[in-house]
Amino acid sequence: MKKILFLLAISVASMGIQAQVKTPAPSPAATVKQVVGLTDVEIKYSRPSMKGRTIFGDLVPFGKLWRTGANKNTTVSFSEDVVIDGKTLKKGEYALFVTPKADVWDVFFYSDTENWGTPEEWSDAKVAVKTSVKPEMLNRNVESFTIGVNNLDNNYGVLEISWEKTVAPIKFEVPTAKTAMASIDKVMAGPSANDYFSSAQYLYQSNGDLTKALGYANKAVELDKNKAFWMYRLKSLIQAKMGDKKGAIETAKTSLAMATEAKNADYVKMNNESIAEWSKK
Structure with a gap:
């Protein structure tokens, strides 16, 4: 009898060890999907919150490479080639890194998407496109870090990175006319x-x-x-x-x-x- 009780106790203890406690993530994961013209855009990122902290220039230092969110690096994917600041970014998935400064942000679309945070060894060869944008001040606080695709047009969209009282807009052009005409020509040709x-x-x-x-x-x-x-x-x-x-x-x-x-x-x-x-x- 004692042996049975002993084995039962071990079994219950084992079940307790295997159980997983569920609690809210400090920086919950988010996925944004948006069609711009005829181009599919998808963003995967984690969303930390201010929680009374000073963000830019403090929690996120100026002049230092940032993962653009929390946890695993943020990724952005495009189903078609897009143009950013006159440079062609080939269709595919990229990690999004930024170096924020008070007056300008450097933005990097990085071909290696498998990093927890920033890469241990940065490689300029993996930078598919680099651009610089001017941050804009908001008259309100954005509590949770947010990335969205806004100001939609058939030919372009704006990737907006917002947190605290700052928003950094990254405009990208999409090949809607080219894609539409290719589709029309294909259908009309039979x-x-x-x-x-x-x-x-x-x-x-x-x-x-x-x-x-x-x-x-x-x-x-x-x-x-x-x-x-x-x-x-x-x-x-x-x-x-x-x-x-x-x-x-x-x-x-x-x-x-x-x-x-x-x-x-x-x-x-x-x-x-x-x-x-x-x-x-």
Whole structure:
């Protein structure tokens, strides 16, 4: 009996050790998502609060690199290339670091996003874009550190960093006209070879309308300019499934020649096996 009670006590103690106490984070994590024109912008950061403290020039010293928030470095991502201060920032995710001063802030978009705070070893080679902005004074306090995307226009947005009585605006331009025209041109030009291929593949794999699938496959190979052997492979499979073994063999031979030229062993093997199978009487 004593042994059972002893084991039970150990079990309860173990459960207590494994339990996790939940308390509010001093600097809660936040994610901001905003579409600017046709560009997706996402910010991930932590939000410390003033709590009666003097922030800039004290808690956040002037002239010293700052993580732009708390905890893990703040990140900003763009789905398209953007322009900041006349410099192109390639689409992707960047850590956002700043060096605040009383009259100007230096802002860095840093390619290494895996830092807890600032990097142990700073590398200028990882600075994708650097710009400088003038901080503006507010007539009110911003208690919790805030980053937002404001002053939206089809062609630009403003990344605003706000805390205490200071806001630092970083304007970025987005390629809305270029992206929109590319989309318009694509749609107006009609379906691409890949669109027809995907449609034919779906109908073939789902046992759909094979006549329609073959029509789509024919369109795909007609529009293909890159010797896409996989498109001819699909057409041959559709032909074989429809009972046209002779046509399937001829199409498979075309796919085989292209796959051989491209040195794709898998498609060479598949085409050879299908030709042999379909050639049987």
